[in-house]
Amino acid sequence: MKKLIYLIFVPAVFFVLAAFRPIAGKLVSKNAHISFFSHTTLEDITANNYKAMSTLETTTGNVAFVVPMQSFEFEKALMQEHFNSKKFLDTKAFPKAKFTGKITNLNAVDFTKDGSYEATVQGELTIKDTTKPIQGTATITIKGNALTGQTKLKLVLADYGITFKKGKPSTNLAKEIEVTVLAEYHPE
Amino acid sequence: MKPIRRMSRKKIIKVVLFIVGGGVVAALLVGTYLFNKPHRNVQEAAIDFTVSSNALVDEYLGNPSAANKKYLNEEGNSKIIAVTGEVSSKTVDLKNQQVILLKSTGAKAGVSCTFMASTNKVAESLTVGQQVTIKGVIRSGASYDPDLGFYEDVIIEKCDVLK
Numbered sequence: 001m002k003k004l005i006y007l008i009f010v011p012a013v014f015f016v017l018a019a020f021r022p023i024a025g026k027l028v029s030k031n032a033h034i035s036f037f038s039h040t041t042l043e044d045i046t047a048n049n050y051k052a053m054s055t056l057e058t059t060t061g062n063v064a065f066v067v068p069m070q071s072f073e074f075e076k077a078l079m080q081e082h083f084n085s086k087k088f089l090d091t092k093a094f095p096k097a098k099f100t101g102k103i104t105n106l107n108a109v110d111f112t113k114d115g116s117y118e119a120t121v122q123g124e125l126t127i128k129d130t131t132k133p134i135q136g137t138a139t140i141t142i143k144g145n146a147l148t149g150q151t152k153l154k155l156v157l158a159d160y161g162i163t164f165k166k167g168k169p170s171t172n173l174a175k176e177i178e179v180t181v182l183a184e185y186h187p188e
Numbered sequence: 189m190k191p192i193r194r195m196s197r198k199k200i201i202k203v204v205l206f207i208v209g210g211g212v213v214a215a216l217l218v219g220t221y222l223f224n225k226p227h228r229n230v231q232e233a234a235i236d237f238t239v240s241s242n243a244l245v246d247e248y249l250g251n252p253s254a255a256n257k258k259y260l261n262e263e264g265n266s267k268i269i270a271v272t273g274e275v276s277s278k279t280v281d282l283k284n285q286q287v288i289l290l291k292s293t294g295a296k297a298g299v300s301c302t303f304m305a306s307t308n309k310v311a312e313s314l315t316v317g318q319q320v321t322i323k324g325v326i327r328s329g330a331s332y333d334p335d336l337g338f339y340e341d342v343i344i345e346k347c348d349v350l351k
Contacts (some may be wrong), residue, residue, distance in 0.1 A: 051281075095256060
């Protein structure tokens with residue numbers, strides 16, 4: 001009799017858990033959107049990249065982003081060429097930028113419940129061959145089996161060795177640019 | 189003599205002004221054109237390399253720096269390639285662009301091909317398992333990333349199916 005109960009009860013529990021399985025474990029986003037915005041009184045410059053890759057591990061809070069730099073698209077072809085060139089991001093030598101970090105307040109995010117959570121993310125960002133610590137807050141939205149991560153942060157270009165003393169870039173490009181990230185995650 | 193010299197001096201000044209003025213106008217026109225020059229039309233440009241998805245992935249996994257040197261351009265106008273492979277998955281990115289993954293079963297990585305507004309319909313008509321040749325511009329190569337914990341695919345964009 002006991003055996004029979006186990007035989008029915010255990011699979012039933014598994015079935016229920018599987019049906020209502022919360023979003024958990026390793027989540028992957030293969031087409032994340034990263035844009036940046038530079039504002040000066042002379043010119044506003046925007047670039048968009050829809051090809052960033054990211055993972056989010058719900059149990060450890062580990063977050064990683066890899067950004068193919070040549071996928072940034074500008075309104076003007078010339079700007080895109082400058083962006084890729086040796087003077088700016090040197091994307092032939094450094095085709096990918098990378099962020100690795102951790103959600104430090106993992107307790108504040110309930111991955112089992114639909115809702116919107118503020119996560120603190122801390123880590124390191126590598127652009128060209130320069131790695132710098134970086135932190136910010138991200139909004140994590142959970143709805144059913146989908147998780148969306150969103151953040152906005154400021155980057156000082158000089159921190160990554162991108163400086164201009166003369167010419168158009170020194171006047172038309174902001175010293176600090178705004179980076180927006182939007183990633184939709186799904187279980188691996 | 190004097191008036192003639194004065195005349196010719198005036199004339200010289202006129203000619204010089206004309207040339208300088210013309211030069212300035214030409215420079216402004218060229219500058220404006222360069223500043224506003226259109227993006228390269230990938231689909232109208234010539235194909236640089238024709239390759240299978242597996243061969244391209246193997247090239248990148250075997251020697252990434254040599255592959256980057258071969259395929260990437262310093263100003264981002266990287267090589268235009270025609271890739272043949274098997275449609276492994278169909279997705280849509282956050283710009284509503286169709287993304288076709290060319291990858292053989294058992295391969296470590298594939299070639300992720302992003303279409304555009306004008307070619308999305310062509311991608312929609314493809315079916316998983318189909319053999320197809322896709323033309324696009326290469327953006328980055330395949331590699332194993334220990335932090336992501338998976339093999340990144342080769343990325344090509346501005347794609348269309350080659351007929």
